[in-house]
Each structure stands twice: as structure tokens, then as C-alpha cells.
Amino acid sequence: xxxxxxxxxxxxxxxxxxxxxxxxxxxxxxxxxxxxxxxxxxxxxxxxxxxxxxxxxxxxxxxxxxxxxxxxxxxxxxxxxxxxxxxxxxxxxxxxxxxxxxxxxxxxxxxxxxxxxxxxxxxxxxxxxxxxxxxxxxxxxxxxxxxxxxxxxxxxxxxxxxxxxxxxxxxxxxxxxxxxxxxxxxxxxxxxxxxxxxxxxxxxxxxxxxxxxxxxxxxxxxxxxxxxxxxxxxxxxxxxxxxxxxxxxxxxxxxxxxxxxxxx
Amino acid sequence: xxxxxxxxxxxxxxxxxxxxxxxxxxxxxxxxxxxxxxxxxxxxxxxxxxxxxxxxxxxxxxxxxxxxxxxxxxxxxxxxxxxxxxxxxxxxxxxxxxxxxxxxxxxxxxxxxxxxxxxxxxxxxxxxxxxxxxxxxxxxxxxxxxxxxxxxxxxx
Numbered sequence: 001x002x003x004x005x006x007x008x009x010x011x012x013x014x015x016x017x018x019x020x021x022x023x024x025x026x027x028x029x030x031x032x033x034x035x036x037x038x039x040x041x042x043x044x045x046x047x048x049x050x051x052x053x054x055x056x057x058x059x060x061x062x063x064x065x066x067x068x069x070x071x072x073x074x075x076x077x078x079x080x081x082x083x084x085x086x087x088x089x090x091x092x093x094x095x096x097x098x099x100x101x102x103x104x105x106x107x108x109x110x111x112x113x114x115x116x117x118x119x120x121x122x123x124x125x126x127x128x129x130x131x132x133x134x135x136x137x138x139x140x141x142x143x144x145x146x147x148x149x150x151x152x153x154x155x156x157x158x159x160x161x162x163x164x165x166x167x168x169x170x171x172x173x174x175x176x177x178x179x180x181x182x183x184x185x186x187x188x189x190x191x192x193x194x195x196x197x198x199x200x201x202x203x204x205x206x207x208x209x210x211x212x213x214x215x216x217x218x219x220x221x222x223x224x225x226x227x228x229x230x231x232x233x234x235x236x237x238x239x240x241x242x243x244x245x246x247x248x249x250x251x252x253x254x255x256x257x258x259x260x261x262x263x264x
Numbered sequence: 265x266x267x268x269x270x271x272x273x274x275x276x277x278x279x280x281x282x283x284x285x286x287x288x289x290x291x292x293x294x295x296x297x298x299x300x301x302x303x304x305x306x307x308x309x310x311x312x313x314x315x316x317x318x319x320x321x322x323x324x325x326x327x328x329x330x331x332x333x334x335x336x337x338x339x340x341x342x343x344x345x346x347x348x349x350x351x352x353x354x355x356x357x358x359x360x361x362x363x364x365x366x367x368x369x370x371x372x373x374x375x376x377x378x379x380x381x382x383x384x385x386x387x388x389x390x391x392x393x394x395x396x397x398x399x400x401x402x403x404x405x406x407x408x409x410x411x412x413x414x415x416x417x418x419x420x
Contacts, residue, residue, distance in 0.1 A: 028361070167349055170305075202280065205348045208362035212344040216306070 007031025008207050009232035011084065011109065011131075012162060012195035014038075015067045021201060026079055029207040032232070034084040034109055035067055036197070041088045041115070063087070063103040082236070084109040086133060092122040109239045111160060117142035124152040130239045131193065133160035134179050136172045149187040158235050159183060161227075162197030163205070163213050180217035189219055193235060194227045269337035270318065272372040273344060274364040274379075277329040279356055287326035290353065295331060296321040298353050302346040311346075314339040328383045330363075330376060340365070 009032040010025070017035075025033055039062070066083040074081060085107045087094070098104055111131035114120040120142060123132050132152065134140055152159070161180050165172035183189050194214060198204045205213070207228065214224025244250065282288045299321060303311045320334040335343045347360050363379065366372040384401060391397050 163348075167351060173349075202351065202357065202359050205359075206361045208365075209344075209348040209360075212341070212362065213348050215341055215345045 005031060006080065006229075006233045006236060008228050009033070009236070010196050010204070010228070011082075011193060011232055011235065012036045012086075012111075012133075012160065012197045013204075014197065014199040016199055017201070019069065019073055022073060022079065023077055024201055025204060026077055028204060030079065032080040032082065032236070034082040034195075035069075036111075037064060037066060037083070037085045037107075039063055039085060039087045041090060062097040063101045063107075065103055066106050082108040084111060086111045086113060088113045088115065090115040090119050092118065095122075095127070105243070108243075109235070115141075120144070121148060124148040124155075124157065128242060129157065130235055130242065131158045131160050133162065136162065136165045136175050136179075139175060140179065144182055144186055146186050149183075153187065153191050156191075156234075156238050158191045158193045158231060161192060161194050161217055163194060163210070164196045164198040164203040166213075167203050167205075177216055180219075184218040189217075189223060191231065192217075192219065192223075192227045193231050194224065268318075269367070271335050271337050271340035272366045272369055273333040273335065273340065273347070273362060274366070274372055274376060275331045275333060275347065276361040276363050277323075277331060277353070278359045278361055279329075281357055288329050289326055290323050290356075292321060292323045294354050295323055298350060299333070299343070299346070302350050303342055306346045306349060307342045311339070311342045315342050319343075324376070325380070328380055330379070332372060332376075334369075337367075 008030045010030050011032075011034040013025070013033050013035055015035045015037050022033075063085060066085070069081055083106065085104065087098070087110070089112060104110070109131065110129045111133050112123050112127065112129050113133050113135060114123045115135070120132075123129065125148070149159075161176060161183075163176070166176045167173075180189075180192075183192060194210055194217070196204050196210075210228055211221055211224045214221070214227065217224070219227065240250075277288065277290070279288060300312060300315070300319075303315055307314075315335060318334065318336045321331060322333075323331045333343060344362065344365065347362055350358065350360050352358065364372060364375045366375065388397050
């Protein structure tokens with residue numbers, strides 16, 4: 001896993017994107033992408049279905065299945081394609097749902113969007129996740145404070161900045177830049193990952209452009225380069241570690257057929 | 265005396281509305297205006313004022329859709345950071361893709377020539393007759409639309 005060539009990563013591409021044209025992402029200079037599945041918080045609490053005796057209620061998984069990638073596409077392009085889920089939540093009660101979910105284990109990367117201060121505290125403090133992302137459409141109703149930010153960094157959690165809403169409209173742009181500068185003020189922009197969050201190919205930008213967008217986010221060119229390369233790589237490795245639990249080594253079998261062809 | 269430093273930004277204009285085979289015609293002035301408007305939108309009056317001296321745009325080649333932007337060193341960061349936010353030039357939906365940022369025109373041209381060659385190689389395989397190939401080569405390596413032809417001679 002660690003010897004994979006991850007290269008430049010775009011760790012959030014919407015799953016609505018047309019997979020047929022996935023080569024164009026490769027042309028932009030990326031080596032790794034993650035397809036995002038967004039899980040919204042149900043509004044106003046779920047109505048509890050009445051229990052009837054003798055009837056086993058089918059359990060519905062809170063997290064949907066990841067989108068499947070057609071094999072031809074996966075083989076034809078050189079991109080590493082990961083699966084990522086983004087979960088919106090406002091209270092810590094969600095942990096129960098996540099523990100029960102079987103589908104959650106199918107994803108490579110887990111990101112959350114906390115909506116309240118207590119949710120943010122929980123996400124930074126004790127939740128088992130890889131990435132924290134903040135909403136872009138409206139102002140965040142709480143302040144990111146230094147203590148929580150430091151705590152999250154120590155646990156190896158990354159903070160995400162998405163740029164494609166910023167390309168689309170002006171208010172989102174203001175919000176994103178505000179959050180980015182806030183991260184700088186609070187913790188010198190440590191552990192930042194810049195992703196696209198694009199829903200169409202026109203909103204994706206090349207590596208050069210992402211670095212210059214990083215300039216608007218208060219990062220210098222070196223830091224923005226790190227945010228799409230080495231930070232993303234550590235995030236992927238950390239996520240892999242989380243999935244395996246307390247393991248220190250993963251052993252993979254090399255394809256035996258390959259060696260035989262060499263001997264002939 | 266400190267030298268007056270410039271930066272030359274090479275951009276590729278991509279548009280899904282125009283198919284790859286056809287040349288994309290565009291007026292240099294419209295491109296120039298959209299860029300300045302975007303700088304105004306993102307960096308405000310200060311940004312435009314800082315960028316304006318020595319600011320020059322040239323749309324070089326219709327086939328490979330390459331444009332060069334010259335800007336003063338320093339404020340060129342305002343330009344490069346507003347380039348990603350351009351989604352429309354005139355009525356055309358576009359995406360600008362920064363290819364290269366160089367310090368001299370010579371450097372930028374060497375880069376562009378390499379880029380054009382790579383483009384040619386990929387297109388040649390699709391064409392059948394030699395005549396078509398020659399025509400394409402002439403069209404792709406053509407810089408006559410811009411007044412930078414002298415620069416090519418300087419390089420070789």
C-alpha cells in the first residue's frame with residue numbers, strides 16, 4: 001500500500017461525475033482520485049415505524065453502498081480510484097448508527113461535516129475519522145478554536161478545503177476563503193488537504209491551478225503542493241491503518257505468473 | 265538598478281463546446297477583458313491597479329488553444345490565482361489550464377514548442393494522408409498571428 005505511487009491526489013470528486021470521461025482527470029496531472037458519497041442528515045428526526053409482533057423489521061443501513069466502478073474503466077486508466085464517504089451530522093448520537101453500519105467498512109476514507117460546536121468537538125476529540133470538512137454554503141455557526149484544532153492534528157485528522165463551490169459562486173468563495181484564513185490564524189494551516197468536490201469536469205482544475213488557488217487560501221506554494229501530495233498521501237495511509245485496526249504490517253502476494261514470464 | 269522582472273504565463277483554453285479537431289477562434293481583446301474582470305472580482309481595485317502595468321495577453325494558436333499572459337513579477341500571483349475562477353469567455357464555457365510559468369519569453373517559447381510537438385505527435389496518428397499532416401504541422405507551428413515570430417528565430 002505504502003509503495004503505491006499516489007502522486008497528486010484529488011480526494012473528493014462527486015460520484016455523480018461521468019465515469020466515461022475519467023481520463024481527462026489523468027490529463028490534468030492527477031494520479032489518485034476519491035469518489036465521494038455524500039450522506040445528508042435526515043431532517044427533523046426519523047419517524048419511528050411501528051413495531052408489530054412477529055414481524056422482523058428490515059434494517060436499513062444508514063450509509064449507502066459505494067458506487068461501483070466498471071471494470072473496463074478501472075483497468076484502462078492508470079488512476080488509483082478510492083471510495084470516500086462524507087457524513088453530515090449535528091450530534092454525537094450518530095456514532096451508534098455508524099457502528100452498526102456494515103457499508104461503512106467498504107469505504108477507504110471517512111470524512112465528516114459537523115454542523116454544531118458539540119459535533120465539531122466530538123469530531124476533533126474522539127471520533128474515528130480521517131477528515132473534517134466544513135460547510136461552504138452558509139457561515140459556520142461556531143468558532144474553530146486553537147485547542148480543538150491542535151487536538152485534531154495530534155490525532156492525525158486532516159481538514160479539507162474544497163475549491164469547486166468557490167468557482168461556481170461568490171458567496172461560497174467568500175466562505176471558503178474565510179474558513180481557510182481561519183485555519184491559518186488558529187493553527188498555521190497545518191494538516192490541510194485541498195480537494196475539488198467537483199460535480200462536472202469543467203470544475204476540475206489542474207495541479208498548477210490548484211497551487212495558485214492555495215495562494216488565496218493563505219498557503220505558500222510549497223504548502224499548497226504538500227496539501228495535494230504528501231498530506232493526501234499520509235491521509236490515505238492513515239485511513240488504511242484505521243481500517244486494519246491494530247496491525248503493523250500488511251502482506252500482499254505478488255502475482256506469481258509475472259515471475260515465470262521473466263524466466264522464459 | 266534592479267531589473268524590471270516579468271512573468272510569462274502559458275495557458276491552455278479548454279472548451280467542451282468546440283470539438284478538439286476544430287480550431288477555436290477567439291479575440292485576444294475579449295480574453296484580455298475577461299481576465300482583468302476576474303482580477304477585479306477577486307482582488308478588487310488594488311489587484312487591478314497592481315496588475316495593469318505591463319499586462320499583456322496574446323492568444324497564440326487556434327489549434328492547440330494556447331495563450332500567453334505577461335505580467336509583472338509580484339502581482340503575477342494575482343493573475344495566476346484568478347485564472348482558475350474563469351468559467352466563461354464571452355459566451356463560451358471554458359476552463360483555463362495553466363501549463364507553465366516562466367521568467368523569460370525565450371523559456372516560455374521553448375516550452376510551447378515542446379508542447380506543440382507533443383500535440384502534433386498525438387494528432388498525426390489520427391490523420392491518414394501526408395498532405396493533411398503537413399497542413400496540420402503548418403497550422404500548429406504557426407505563430408504569425410502573434411508578433412512573436414522573431415522570438416522563434418532567436419531561439420534556433
